[in-house]
Amino acid sequence: MSTISLLKLTVNNHPGVLAHVCGLFARRAYNLEGVMVRPIAGGASKRSRMWLLVNEEERLQQLIRQTEKLIDVISVEQHDLEGSIFEQTEGFFV
Amino acid sequence: MTDSAIDPATCSQPRFSGSQLLIKLLERQGITHVSGVPGGANLPIYDALTDSSIKHVLARHEQGAGFIAQGMARVSGKAQVCLASSGPGVSNLITAVADARLDSVPLISITGQVSQDMIGTDAFQEIDTFGLMLPITKHNWMLRSAEELLEVIPLAFEIALSGRPGPVSIDIPKDVQNQLIEVECLPEPGRRQANPVFDRQQVESMLERIWSARRPLLMIGGGIVYAGAAESLVQFAECLDLPAVQTFMGLGILPDGHPLSLGMLGMHGAPYTNLVLEECDLVIGLGVRFDDRATGKVAEFCPQAEIIHVDIDHSEIDKIMRPAISIRADVGEVLQAAIGILEPVSRPIWRRRVEQLKANHPLMLDGEDELFRPYGAIKAVASILDDSVSITTDVGQHQMWVAQAYPFRRAGQWVSSGGLGTMGFGLPAAIGMALAQPERKVVCFSGDGSFLMNIQELATSAEHDLDIKIVILNNRHLGLVRQQQSLFYARNLSAVEFQQNVDYALTARAMGMKGIDLGVSDNPLAELESALMEHGPCVIDLPISETEMVFPMVAPGGANREMIHGESA
Numbered sequence: 001m002s003t004i005s006l007l008k009l010t011v012n013n014h015p016g017v018l019a020h021v022c023g024l025f026a027r028r029a030y031n032l033e034g035v036m037v038r039p040i041a042g043g044a045s046k047r048s049r050m051w052l053l054v055n056e057e058e059r060l061q062q063l064i065r066q067t068e069k070l071i072d073v074i075s076v077e078q079h080d081l082e083g084s085i086f087e088q089t090e091g092f093f094v
Numbered sequence: 095m096t097d098s099a100i101d102p103a104t105c106s107q108p109r110f111s112g113s114q115l116l117i118k119l120l121e122r123q124g125i126t127h128v129s130g131v132p133g134g135a136n137l138p139i140y141d142a143l144t145d146s147s148i149k150h151v152l153a154r155h156e157q158g159a160g161f162i163a164q165g166m167a168r169v170s171g172k173a174q175v176c177l178a179s180s181g182p183g184v185s186n187l188i189t190a191v192a193d194a195r196l197d198s199v200p201l202i203s204i205t206g207q208v209s210q211d212m213i214g215t216d217a218f219q220e221i222d223t224f225g226l227m228l229p230i231t232k233h234n235w236m237l238r239s240a241e242e243l244l245e246v247i248p249l250a251f252e253i254a255l256s257g258r259p260g261p262v263s264i265d266i267p268k269d270v271q272n273q274l275i276e277v278e279c280l281p282e283p284g285r286r287q288a289n290p291v292f293d294r295q296q297v298e299s300m301l302e303r304i305w306s307a308r309r310p311l312l313m314i315g316g317g318i319v320y321a322g323a324a325e326s327l328v329q330f331a332e333c334l335d336l337p338a339v340q341t342f343m344g345l346g347i348l349p350d351g352h353p354l355s356l357g358m359l360g361m362h363g364a365p366y367t368n369l370v371l372e373e374c375d376l377v378i379g380l381g382v383r384f385d386d387r388a389t390g391k392v393a394e395f396c397p398q399a400e401i402i403h404v405d406i407d408h409s410e411i412d413k414i415m416r417p418a419i420s421i422r423a424d425v426g427e428v429l430q431a432a433i434g435i436l437e438p439v440s441r442p443i444w445r446r447r448v449e450q451l452k453a454n455h456p457l458m459l460d461g462e463d464e465l466f467r468p469y470g471a472i473k474a475v476a477s478i479l480d481d482s483v484s485i486t487t488d489v490g491q492h493q494m495w496v497a498q499a500y501p502f503r504r505a506g507q508w509v510s511s512g513g514l515g516t517m518g519f520g521l522p523a524a525i526g527m528a529l530a531q532p533e534r535k536v537v538c539f540s541g542d543g544s545f546l547m548n549i550q551e552l553a554t555s556a557e558h559d560l561d562i563k564i565v566i567l568n569n570r571h572l573g574l575v576r577q578q579q580s581l582f583y584a585r586n587l588s589a590v591e592f593q594q595n596v597d598y599a600l601t602a603r604a605m606g607m608k609g610i611d612l613g614v615s616d617n618p619l620a621e622l623e624s625a626l627m628e629h630g631p632c633v634i635d636l637p638i639s640e641t642e643m644v645f646p647m648v649a650p651g652g653a654n655r656e657m658i659h660g661e662s663a
């Protein structure tokens with residue numbers, strides 16, 4: 001069974017947000033398989049949407065709680081893999 | 095851009111430079127002391143500081159500055175500020191910030207950075223402060239305009255103090271420090287946010303579980319100290335007749351000698367303490383993070399017990415243990431809620447069993463009557479002083495001997511570097527503690543190895559005439575490393591002996607303070623007593639043998655039940 005999960009984050013559109021998220025993953029040795037991030041359309045781009053593909057099973061809950069603690073992270077949700085941005089863009093990663 | 099001072103009085107509007115605004119905001123946060131070292135990239139901040147009511151404590155090394163601010167924060171519970179310049183100033187400060195993170199100390203690091211037009215050019219003393227501070231702070235910023243100060247400074251205090259406290263870092267490029275802005279109104283100071291809400295029902299289920307347990311045990315830690323909940327804890331434990339083990343960070347919550355206190359658990363815990371863990375059927379962890387030094391091998395920790403875990407940090411719950419019941423909340427609020435609905439219980443059988451373990455497997459304080467033995471030295475100091483004194487340490491054997499043997503009687507009396515275990519912590523932390531609580535005497539037990547790591551701060555303590563006593567348990571070795579080599583590396587002693595000895599009493603005098611060497615004294619006990627009792631800084635060199643060991647000891651990675659009891663070697 002696959003241990004890959006997809007997380008949908010809403011984050012502040014600040015310089016440094018990506019560093020905070022990736023820094024957390026590096027520091028706690030969480031397996032990060034992919035990242036996609038863009039400002040959320042409209043709303044003067046105060047927020048960004050970040051999609052994370054993670055390879056963690058046992059520690060997924062822990063990973064989510066740690067991510068939620070980041071000040072610039074507004075929300076973290078688990079999302080279905082099917083039809084995800086990563087599936088749709090597979091052709092770019094060959 | 096020039097380097098000269100800016101005078102706001104010449105402005106018709108309330109105009110501030112970034113630096114002046116920063117200092118104004120710190121004043122409004124109630125900051126009375128900051129500690130730091132100036133340099134090229136924070137000159138404007140130091141320029142603005144001279145017009146302020148805030149007193150600056152000039153440290154002799156940025157790591158000292160960080161630990162001085164930490165000492166203030168640890169005893170006051172308030173967020174405290176340290177300052178450093180860019181480049182080496184920042185890299186010197188890093189250790190103190192990392193230490194604050196692991197021990198949940200609200201430290202605010204404010205550093206100068208090269209001007210924005212120079213960033214990325216490898217300018218003189220440019221360093222990636224944002225990147226360096228990122229993994230060791232709760233949150234960090236690099237400011238791009240002076241306006242951001244209005245938001246970031248209050249937010250920095252709010253974040254440092256809220257939930258589980260911790261350090262934050264604000265990096266301010268020099269052009270931002272110099273930027274002139276008009277400020278119409280200043281923001282409200284940042285405060286600790288309301289604690290997370292919890293369901294009272296969970297408190298009831300917790301109590302039901304405790305009522306139905308036969309051999310329940312409290313495990314109490316630093317979270318209770320930080321929540322100011324020691325009194326509630328005592329009330330809670332007494333009413334439910336719950337024996338309690340304390341973590342290293344929780345020492346003093348139950349006063350020494352309290353009938354329910356089982357002392358410190360874990361790597362250097364008392365034999366009976368670690369044996370009670372084997373027999374209990376419920377562990378109620380309050381404000382603890384199940385650190386490996388406390389739990390030993392996790393899979394074998396409290397083999398018969400279910401776990402209840404109360405912690406304000408959501409990510410601590412389920413991190414190490416899988417609790418049957420967990421409450422994410424301020425532990426003080428949970429205790430208050432529980433106390434409101436408590437029904438007293440007594441557990442004569444369990445208590446008698448615990449007493450029996452205590453009697454049969456006591457903590458042996460070998461040499462506690464001899465001044466020149468570790469426990470004897472610690473007991474002698476404790477018997478001369480009263481409970482108003484605050485105690486801190488460096489890192490090594492001496493730290494563990496103090497944790498085992500000093501009779502702590504109030505929460506907050508004990509300050510030590512737990513999570514990071516930083517040699518060099520003690521002296522600057524003692525300075526901060528004495529600055530924040532000038533009415534209290536501070537004793538820092540140190541080892542000769544640790545003391546040398548921030549010895550330059552002796553000059554700082556002499557300058558401020560602080561009531562600090564540094565007692566060096568001087569074994570002329572890196573004792574704890576020597577112990578590990580003796581026990582686990584077949585006595586292959588490698589790089590643990592100082593072949594050049596230092597005259598610490600003389601060094602103290604050279605730094606402008608009193609220093610005594612009890613090893614050459616005709617009446618060492620009397621001399622110790624007068625040195626401790628008089629006001630003012632003093633270094634007390636107390637020789638001990640390098641063969642002394644901290645026992646019991648659980649091997650790193652071993653189960654708590656497998657304690658090594660030994661002879662000195």
Ligand SMILES: Cc1ncc(C[n+]2csc(CCOP(=O)(O)OP(=O)(O)O)c2C)c(N)n1
Pocket residue numbers: 488489490491492493515516517518540541542543544545567569571572573574575
């Ligand atoms: C900054 C730092 N470097 C190295 C260590 C590893 N270390 C832990 S204890 C110790 C020896 C401490 O010696 P000393 O301060 O003389 O205390 P003793 O153990 O002799 O009481 C060392 C080197 C550490 N904890 N901190």
